Amino acid sequence: MKKLLPLLIPVLALVGGVATGEMLRPAQEGGHAATGATSGNHGAAEDGAAPDGHAKTASDHPAPPPADDHAAAGDHGGGQGGHGETAAPAExxxxxxxxxxxxxxxxxxxxxxxxxxxxxxxxxxxxxxxxxxxxxxxxxxxxxxxxxxxxxxxxxxxxxxxxxxxxxxxxxxxxxxxxxxxxxxxxxxxxxxxxx
Structure with a gap:
């Protein structure tokens, strides 16, 4: 028994390490999966994903209206010409x-x-x-x-x-x-x- 004990200790340590690794691996993958699912849900909510998890296509939602401030900037920038027209330089x-x-x-x-x-x-x-x-x-x-x-x-x-x-x-x-x-x-x- 005394002769077998030095040989069994490394084997037991190896088996214990492998078992511990197998026990911890599913927990880590699950944590990452949960994090990914959470971020995916947030991304789907922000990107307008449907409740079934499929992302909406561009044709599912209307195009955004033109920005009013750009149109206003064009009117102001046009000077007397208006509607975005560039006025001739004074000199x-x-x-x-x-x-x-x-x-x-x-x-x-x-x-x-x-x-x-x-x-x-x-x-x-x-x-x-x-x-x-x-x-x-x-x-x-x-x-x-x-x-x-x-x-x-x-x-x-x-x-x-x-x-x-x-x-x-x-x-x-x-x-x-x-x-x-x-x-x-x-x-x-x-x-x-x-x-x-």
Whole structure:
């Protein structure tokens, strides 16, 4: 008996462990199953499941009505257009795609060339139409720049505000006279003198 006792203890421990494991396994699975069933019931209740446990299809319940706040936001965002229409921007900027080259003639010789980049400030609604009238506007502005050059406007310190302010005003009047579109201002973006 004393010889068998050391051999029986590990066997008994193994059998006891297996038996304990078998006893605890159904309880754990049942607990998880119960938890899953509880969460499943909550999910079914939230998702509109039928009493028999089958989930309702999309056709079983009506589609949600459109959100009123989105419609209201569209009405407010539309401004004067209303119903979600986007109002035209109040301002638009039309920059001539190519620069203006103004020769400075003295005694029949071209001593230098003025190079300018001009932009017209207009209404946002007039911007597409102004692009269509680019050539007419360019002709009117170039004519005014040539008059300015021939009267000595680009002589001396031509970058001083005392020289540029009257030039901007004359360019604006020339642009307004050549089109019926809104011309709020003519901006001189770049100006330089290059030796001829």
């Amino acid at each position: 638009g900027w039309f920059t001539f795609p190519s620069q203006f080259f103004v020769p400075l003639m003295r005694n029949g010789d071209m001593g230098a060339v003025m190079i300018l980049t001009l932009t017209i400030e207009t209404g946002g609604a007039d911007l597409p139409a102004m692009k269509q009238q680019e050539h007419r506007l360019r002709d009117a502005l170039l004519r005014e720049l040539l008059i300015h050059a021939n009267t000595g406007g680009f002589d001396g310190n031509f970058t001083s505000e005392a020289r540029l302010a009257p030039l901007r005003e004359r360019l604006q009047k020339a642009a307004q006279a050549s089109t019926d579109l809104s011309v709020k201002a003519v901006l001189i973006e770049d100006i330089a003198r290059q030796a001829g």
